Amino acid sequence: MKRSTFLFLLIATFLGVATYLVKQNVISIEQDLLIAQKEIFQLEESIHILKAEWSHLNEPNRLQKLVENHLSYSPMEGNQLVSMDKVPSKESDKDYQGRLVTLASAKLP
Incomplete structure (x- = not known):
């Protein structure tokens, strides 16, 4: 076998291994990205629910009823x-x- 053929075979093997490792790394990063996007979606959903609850809890009519029921406030x-x-x-x-x-x-x- 010629020396140049052996050198090209060695470079091709090295590039094949490097390509495989990069591909595996990209797959791992994509999985992490999907997990992060799923968590972001869940957090946004939770924030939406909490905002709805907060607006319900701060309704003036509801607060007025609570004040009248639980506080003996007088000027x-x-x-x-x-x-x-x-x-x-x-x-x-x-x-x-x-x-x-x-x-x-x-x-x-």
């Missing part, structure tokens, strides 16, 4: 707003916390 009496000149300053008032408590508990006209 506070009086006005909770005060002007800035009635709020004590930390620097100028030694009994700062005491005045804040008094101011918070006082009923305004």
Whole structure:
């Protein structure tokens, strides 16, 4: 057998093995891609279901019924707003916390 024939046979064998390994690698990657696409589809479906549930849970009529059934909410009496000149300053008032408590508990006209 000539030396060049042997060399070409060796190169052909090497290229055949390399082609086979690349093909197997591509098949493995395609399978991983299909698995990832399936997971993405399932996650998108789950997100769609969760959005539907969230919009149902946040319906104003439903929330109003829950508030009426479970909370004994009533508006506070009086006005909770005060002007800035009635709020004590930390620097100028030694009994700062005491005045804040008094101011918070006082009923305004």
